[in-house]
Amino acid sequence: MKRPYWICTVYFVLVAIGIPWYWPAETSLFVLGLPLWVVIAIGVSICASTFTAFLLLRYPWNTEVNSDE
Amino acid sequence: MSNGAFDQTAWIFISTYLCSLILVGFIGYRARKENTLKDFYLAGNGFGLVVIFLTLYATQYSGNTLFGFSGKAYRIGFAWIMCIHFMTAIVACFLIYAPRLYAYAKKYDFITPTDYLQHRFNSNWINVIATLILVVVLSNYLLAQLMAMGRAMQGLSTVDPDTAYRQGVILLTLIMVVYGTLGGIRAVAWTDVIQGLVLMVGFSFLLYMLYKHFGPISLATNIIQQSPEVAKVNVPDANRLREWLSYIIIIGLGSTLYPQAIQRIYAARSEKVLRQGLALMAFAPLFTSLIAVITGIYAIAYVPGLLGTDTDRVLGIIMSMIQQNSVLGYWLVVILYAAILAAMMSTADSALLSISSMLSKDIYGRFVDSNASEARLTFMGKIFSWCLIIFLVWLAIYLSDKASLIKLLDRKFDILIQLVPAFMLSIHWRGMQALPTFIGIVFGVTLSLYLAFGGFDFVQNGKIYGFHPGLIGLLFNFAIAVLGSLWINKTSNKPLMV
Numbered sequence: 307m308k309r310p311y312w313i314c315t316v317y318f319v320l321v322a323i324g325i326p327w328y329w330p331a332e333t334s335l336f337v338l339g340l341p342l343w344v345v346i347a348i349g350v351s352i353c354a355s356t357f358t359a360f361l362l363l364r365y366p367w368n369t370e371v372n373s374d375e
Numbered sequence: 376m377s378n379g380a381f382d383q384t385a386w387i388f389i390s391t392y393l394c395s396l397i398l399v400g401f402i403g404y405r406a407r408k409e410n411t412l413k414d415f416y417l418a419g420n421g422f423g424l425v426v427i428f429l430t431l432y433a434t435q436y437s438g439n440t441l442f443g444f445s446g447k448a449y450r451i452g453f454a455w456i457m458c459i460h461f462m463t464a465i466v467a468c469f470l471i472y473a474p475r476l477y478a479y480a481k482k483y484d485f486i487t488p489t490d491y492l493q494h495r496f497n498s499n500w501i502n503v504i505a506t507l508i509l510v511v512v513l514s515n516y517l518l519a520q521l522m523a524m525g526r527a528m529q530g531l532s533t534v535d536p537d538t539a540y541r542q543g544v545i546l547l548t549l550i551m552v553v554y555g556t557l558g559g560i561r562a563v564a565w566t567d568v569i570q571g572l573v574l575m576v577g578f579s580f581l582l583y584m585l586y587k588h589f590g591p592i593s594l595a596t597n598i599i600q601q602s603p604e605v606a607k608v609n610v611p612d613a614n615r616l617r618e619w620l621s622y623i624i625i626i627g628l629g630s631t632l633y634p635q636a637i638q639r640i641y642a643a644r645s646e647k648v649l650r651q652g653l654a655l656m657a658f659a660p661l662f663t664s665l666i667a668v669i670t671g672i673y674a675i676a677y678v679p680g681l682l683g684t685d686t687d688r689v690l691g692i693i694m695s696m697i698q699q700n701s702v703l704g705y706w707l708v709v710i711l712y713a714a715i716l717a718a719m720m721s722t723a724d725s726a727l728l729s730i731s732s733m734l735s736k737d738i739y740g741r742f743v744d745s746n747a748s749e750a751r752l753t754f755m756g757k758i759f760s761w762c763l764i765i766f767l768v769w770l771a772i773y774l775s776d777k778a779s780l781i782k783l784l785d786r787k788f789d790i791l792i793q794l795v796p797a798f799m800l801s802i803h804w805r806g807m808q809a810l811p812t813f814i815g816i817v818f819g820v821t822l823s824l825y826l827a828f829g830g831f832d833f834v835q836n837g838k839i840y841g842f843h844p845g846l847i848g849l850l851f852n853f854a855i856a857v858l859g860s861l862w863i864n865k866t867s868n869k870p871l872m873v
Contacts, residue, residue: 317467324460325619329610339593343610344453348665351459355661358467359654367474369646371482 310365316357324350385709392573392713393547396554396566396720403558403565411749412486415559415756416732421644422564427652429571430564430725434635435465435656436574436663437722441715442523444664446687448671449678452599452607455668457619462660464627466653472799473631473640477649479802480641487729488637488798489737495801498809499741504816505797506737508790509634513726514767515787516633520723521548521771526688527715537775544771547720552764555724556757560642563724570717577714578666580707585673588697588704592669595676604675617841625843628795629788634729690715730763731756786837789827789845793819796849796856804860811859819845819852 326343335342381389408414422430448455476491483494489505492498521544528543529536554562589595599608611619630636643649667690674681674689677696681689698708735756740747747755793816801807826844827837839847 313470321460321620321623325457325616326610327613327616331612332609336593336596339591339596341453341596341608341610344456347456348459348661351463351661351665354460354463354467355657358463358470358657361470362466362650362654362657367646367650369474369478371475371478 313361313365317354320350320354320357324354381709381712385705388709389713389716393550393716395569396550397557399566399569400554400557400562403554403562406561407559410753412732412736412752412756413484415753416486416638416728417642418560418564421642422648423644424648424651426564426568427639427643427648428655430567430721431636431639431652431656432659432663433567433571433574433717433721434639434725435462435630435722436659437520437523437718440664440667441718442526442687442690443519444667445671445674445690445693448668449674449681449686449689451611451615452604452609452675453668453672454607454611454615454619455671456665457622458664458668459660460619461622461626462664463657464623465630466657468627468631469636469640469653471631472802473649473653474646475802476637476798477640477643477646485641486638487733487736488632488634489733491637491802492797496797496809496812498813500813501797501809501816502737502741504813505794506733508794508816508820509632510730510733512787512791513634513730514763517723517726517730517764518767518771518774520719520726521767522774523719524548524716524723525771525775526691527712527719529688529691540775541772544768547716548723548764548768551720551724552727552760555728556760559753560638560728563721563728564642566724567721570721573710573717574714574721575662577711577717578663581670581711582666584697584704584707584711585670585693588700589673589677592672595673598676599672602676602679604679607675614841618838619841621838621842621846625788625792625845628799629792629845632791632794632798633726634733635725638729638732727760727764731760734759734763786827789823789843789848790820792845792849793823793852796853800853800856806860806864807856808860808863811863812856814859815852815855818855819848821848822851823848 324347326347329343333341333343337345340348444455444458447458479485479491479494483490485491485494487506488509489502492501492505524547525540525544528547529539532539532542534542554566558565586592596608599605640649643652670690670693674693678689678692681692694708694711697704699705735752739755739759740752744751796807796815797812801812823845826834826839826847833839834844838844
């Protein structure tokens, strides 16, 4: 079975965007009463949930059982 | 918190709800097909989608989520939004090993998590240390739920807080053990269905009530910005950002190794049911953890000045404020309290059932009486449940004001995560060997605890530059397991299969 490196890459990118390391310490940008960095973190979480659900429902699982173990 | 106490009608509602759990336990008892471990701990052929999803949901979202998460958001502000990331990471990490573990479990009839390890390594040493780690971690988890039950009762009762705490711990635990002992996993999973639904409805109401009582969250954010707590709105500092990453890794990986989570993988009726149940779970943080964080943010604005373990009470305080506002608010709070009790009891009953299965099958059945019948092992599991719960109730009362819930949460993951190579790596790498795996676990646990409790200057708030000590232990554990296995495979001239 092909090793799913692309899946790891997607999660890595989501984590890199979701954690607000690239924001200045004090930010005055707000959306719907929430700091923008919080809104982005929530947006990333929605993307991660959707991607995970996609993998669970559509991606073939490796369910091979080694009978000689 | 006497002004938040319920009247007689509300108590009748709560009591009816609690009694219904015992009734479900009795129905579960009547529904059993045979007196075997598989029937008692995995419900024979397993559960369908609705039960699997709601039992996963009710088990994962606990007293920690409600009280601990809202309390932590109160302490550190918006930075605790990290909790929706690590709760999502749990479902993502299931992808690493759940599919193959499910296939193994169905083929070889696994009951406990360590059944897989026994099958894979055939090593008593690994079995014993894994069981020990899982039982200790789960007892810690169970203890946190019992303490949360006591705190929930403090917010409901008119008696003094200490008495309310003790009564809450004892009464709710008793109900939980009775239905768990009667119906096993059927009672636990079926009550999880009720509890999961109540929890979801309660959380939706909470969001509505917060908005109705306090106004939009923008108002709360403005108040915080103009208060001394303004830092809780700002982007977290570098240390907190590292902690964010650390939480994603340690809780993402660690939570998938909870025995009750593994046993729910075993208990799914089919692969399709498991996939769909986990897919639904991927969205659960958005309608559970996020609401707990929002509650904590409202509390910073409207309930300032709480310190220490009092911060874990913010949810109860907020609810008391809403309760006094209107008849509708009062009844919504009653439902929400039922949801809170549901969250704690559903997590605690699953943990207790898993512990009893491991003590009975992996310790008693393997080392004390290897000829014991299935009925005998099931009976012994029930005895272990009662003995353990009596001890933990005493401990919960003794520790009532001595530890914050989140501190308890932190330490157990440092230990639990040391089982990652044994489960997640070994299921994909056939060359992994028992001895280095065992040494890796021992070294990882020892190093993690030494770093956490060794009194080092570089360890602050139980973390090393924001990272959990368990992750440092896991690095060495992983290295020992991999390098040791490679070396053994090379020297024994056995083909290395990956």
